[in-house]
Amino acid sequence: MIKILDARFLTTAVEPKGYPTSLAPEIAFVGRSNVGKSSMINALTGRKKLVRVSNTPGRTRTLNFFDVDVERDGKPHLVRFCDLPGYGFAKVSKSERAEWQSMITTYLEKRRDLKVVVSIIDSEVGPTPDDFQTLDYLQNYRRILVVATKIDRLPKAKRKPRIAALAEQLSLPREAVLSFSATEKLGLDEVWDALLGSLKG
Numbered sequence: 122m123i124k125i126l127d128a129r130f131l132t133t134a135v136e137p138k139g140y141p142t143s144l145a146p147e148i149a150f151v152g153r154s155n156v157g158k159s160s161m162i163n164a165l166t167g168r169k170k171l172v173r174v175s176n177t178p179g180r181t182r183t184l185n186f187f188d189v190d191v192e193r194d195g196k197p198h199l200v201r202f203c204d205l206p207g208y209g210f211a212k213v214s215k216s217e218r219a220e221w222q223s224m225i226t227t228y229l230e231k232r233r234d235l236k237v238v239v240s241i242i243d244s245e246v247g248p249t250p251d252d253f254q255t256l257d258y259l260q261n262y263r264r265i266l267v268v269a270t271k272i273d274r275l276p277k278a279k280r281k282p283r284i285a286a287l288a289e290q291l292s293l294p295r296e297a298v299l300s301f302s303a304t305e306k307l308g309l310d311e312v313w314d315a316l317l318g319s320l321k322g
């Protein structure tokens with residue numbers, strides 16, 4: 122049983138000197154622009170407006186940190202979430218794109234507290250070349266949890282086969298890809314269990 126006790130915005134950062142002081146294991150959310158990273162954080166914390174979300178890609182432009190007190194089977198945990206800007210967003214200038222890229226890779230490579238990276242894939246669109254590239258790059262030095270979101274957009278009968286197909290495309294076992302919907306609150310407990318489970322090991 123998962124229960125959220127509290128979730129709060131901590132700080133915004135663009136470079137390491139702005140990262141919050143170490144306190145809790147960190148979990149980062151990465152994926153294409155507009156895939157639903159910020160919405161996933163809101164859904165997982167049960168807070169509608171903890172993070173701003175938008176129909177327009179490119180909503181999140183800095184690293185945003187949140188502290189979350191969560192209780193699992195009666196045991197309290199403190200975890201820290203980091204919401205990242207999306208990749209593959211075309212409507213920014215080349216130099217701004219390069220800045221984002223370096224902001225994201227510096228964090229993903231250097232941050233000691235970062236324990237798990239949630240790689241978010243659009244269930245409808247499937248993994249894009251950017252997704253493959255990011256996963257290839259990350260798997261060398263980070264623990265990754267793949268979550269297929271916006272599963273609500275698929276008819277119910279197509280959900281399981283789609284997840285199986287995604288897993289195959291990503292060369293992962295079927296059970297390694299979790300399905301999720303922020304709008305319909307599907308897969309919340311499964312994602313929390315996987316996150317807290319991987320922080321333990």
Ligand SMILES: Nc1nc2c(ncn2[C@@H]2O[C@H](COP(=O)(O)OP(=O)(O)OP(=O)(O)O)[C@@H](O)[C@H]2O)c(=O)[nH]1
Pocket residue numbers: 152153154155156157158159160161173174175176177178179180181182205206207208270271272273274301302303304305
């Ligand atoms: N149907 C459906 N829509 C979703 C889901 N999750 C997010 N969305 C919608 O997708 C859009 C983008 O959501 P965000 O959470 O802002 O996406 P993001 O990945 O944080 O986007 P950037 O910060 O711009 O990179 C919004 O219109 C959300 O309402 C979901 O599970 N199902």
Ligand SMILES: [Mg+2]
Pocket residue numbers: 158159160173174180181204205206
């Ligand atoms: Mg966002």
